[in-house]
Amino acid sequence: MITTYAVLSEGLEKHFGTVHALRGLDLAVAQGTVCGLLGPNGAGKTTAVRLLTTLLRPDGGSARVAGHDLVRDPAAVRRRIGVTGQYASVDGDLTGRQNLRLFARLHRVRGPAGRTDELLERFGLTEAAGRKASTYSGGMRRRLDLAASLIRRPDVLFLDEPTTGLDPSSRNHIWQAVRELKADGTTVLLTTQYLEEADQLADDIALMDRGRVAHTGSPADLKALIGSYAEAVVADGDALSVAAGVLDQLTGSRPVFDRERNAVGVVTTDPTLTLPRLVRELDAAGVPLLDASLRPPTLDDVFLRLTGEPGNSKELAA
Numbered sequence: 001m002i003t004t005y006a007v008l009s010e011g012l013e014k015h016f017g018t019v020h021a022l023r024g025l026d027l028a029v030a031q032g033t034v035c036g037l038l039g040p041n042g043a044g045k046t047t048a049v050r051l052l053t054t055l056l057r058p059d060g061g062s063a064r065v066a067g068h069d070l071v072r073d074p075a076a077v078r079r080r081i082g083v084t085g086q087y088a089s090v091d092g093d094l095t096g097r098q099n100l101r102l103f104a105r106l107h108r109v110r111g112p113a114g115r116t117d118e119l120l121e122r123f124g125l126t127e128a129a130g131r132k133a134s135t136y137s138g139g140m141r142r143r144l145d146l147a148a149s150l151i152r153r154p155d156v157l158f159l160d161e162p163t164t165g166l167d168p169s170s171r172n173h174i175w176q177a178v179r180e181l182k183a184d185g186t187t188v189l190l191t192t193q194y195l196e197e198a199d200q201l202a203d204d205i206a207l208m209d210r211g212r213v214a215h216t217g218s219p220a221d222l223k224a225l226i227g228s229y230a231e232a233v234v235a236d237g238d239a240l241s242v243a244a245g246v247l248d249q250l251t252g253s254r255p256v257f258d259r260e261r262n263a264v265g266v267v268t269t270d271p272t273l274t275l276p277r278l279v280r281e282l283d284a285a286g287v288p289l290l291d292a293s294l295r296p297p298t299l300d301d302v303f304l305r306l307t308g309e310p311g312n313s314k315e316l317a318a
């Protein structure tokens with residue numbers, strides 16, 4: 001089968017003065033899939049989106065988006081894409097409904113009133129549709145912004161950190177919208193700082209680090225690569241060494257001690273190590289257990305493992 005790419009970039013470069021924001025971005029997003037561009041603050045995610053949506057011109061490299069060359073035919077690219085993100089396009093003086101109708105008219109959508117009502121409904125904004133957008137909460141504005149970018153049924157939708165700072169209800173609306181878009185065949189490229197979000201939504205993840213894609217794979221690939229962190233918290237120092245022995249034997253990994261908390265843990269990629277099994281084994285060895293946990297890797301773990309650089313926050317002990 002031949003894969004068609006909705007986004008295919010090679011060596012995209014962007015400088016801002018002395019800041020080298022993109023250092024050769026290679027990205028391939030298969031048509032009809034959701035790609036999660038994952039990375040910490042400053043990795044170059046927004047710059048990548050602004051280039052790929054023709055808001056900025058690249059200093060080097062090339063890309064095709066929705067079948068058109070980014071630099072040679074930006075107008076054709078623009079006709080096929082939708083974009084929403086950190087540069088909200090909503091007019092606060094207009095109501096939610098007026099905003100959407102304006103977009104519908106601008107883009108010569110057939111049946112603008114019907115399309116507007118359909119999108120208001122889909123994003124839970126029907127009740128608030130007659131209020132000025134300036135009175136909306138952050139989550140409502142974000143939803144309206146996303147609705148506006150969907151007016152035209154784009155082939156490729158770009159979402160720049162669509163849920164950063166949102167309450168869970170708004171976040172769920174947006175997650176649901178992304179799933180529906182995918183079901184309709186839309187290609188979605190979304191940036192996020194949250195591994196969980198990429199895990200929930202993305203078919204493929206591209207991990208960005210300092211202006212480049214450092215790693216690509218499915219969420220399962222990434223997690224299998226990183227494994228999880230199994231930890232036991234015990235009553236005293238004697239129990240700590242027994243627990244360490246059990247963890248070592250179970251996983252073959254070197255235990256890491258946190259003596260202040262009387263805790264010991266290991267990184268493991270063994271899928272058969274479940275929390276019940278962990279508790280059972282520790283219990284069988286007579287370890288007086290206060291707490292046990294098996295947690296998925298954090299974005300920090302991912303970065304540490306794949307790039308050798310800490311992410312935004314510390315956390316992993318040596």
Ligand SMILES: Nc1ncnc2c1ncn2[C@@H]1O[C@H](COP(=O)(O)OP(=O)(O)O)[C@@H](O)[C@H]1O
Pocket residue numbers: 016017019020021039040041042043044045046047048
């Ligand atoms: N307009 C700009 N002028 C100068 N530097 C910029 C500009 N936009 C982004 N940068 C810099 O480029 C790098 C990448 O930024 P950005 O693409 O916003 O990253 P992210 O979206 O992943 O947080 C950062 O070092 C940022 O400070």
Ligand SMILES: [Mg+2]
Pocket residue numbers: 045046047086160161
């Ligand atoms: Mg950004």
